[in-house]
Amino acid sequence: MCVYCKNKEYQSSTRTHTVTINSNVIVVLNVPCMMCSCCGESFYTDEVAEKLDGIIQKAKEMLSSVNIIDYKNIA
Numbered sequence: 001m002c003v004y005c006k007n008k009e010y011q012s013s014t015r016t017h018t019v020t021i022n023s024n025v026i027v028v029l030n031v032p033c034m035m036c037s038c039c040g041e042s043f044y045t046d047e048v049a050e051k052l053d054g055i056i057q058k059a060k061e062m063l064s065s066v067n068i069i070d071y072k073n074i075a
């Protein structure tokens with residue numbers, strides 16, 4: 001259920017996930033998510049959230065100032 005508008009319908013979609021760590025930016029493209037069909041708010045499933053954590057951890061170890069990662073190439 002959408003925490004914002006309580007709507008129960010979702011569409012699967014993809015989004016760009018951006019994290020800033022210190023002054024470094026990590027951008028993960030094409031992250032699968034569920035998008036609320038009412039307000040457009042998006043959510044990750046537990047599986048995707050976990051995988052995303054792993055990707056971010058790995059990216060942190062090899063940080064340059066801007067890191068762009070395509071989820072599709074890693075998942």
Ligand SMILES: [Zn+2]
Nearest residue numbers: 002005036039
């Ligand atoms: Zn909603």
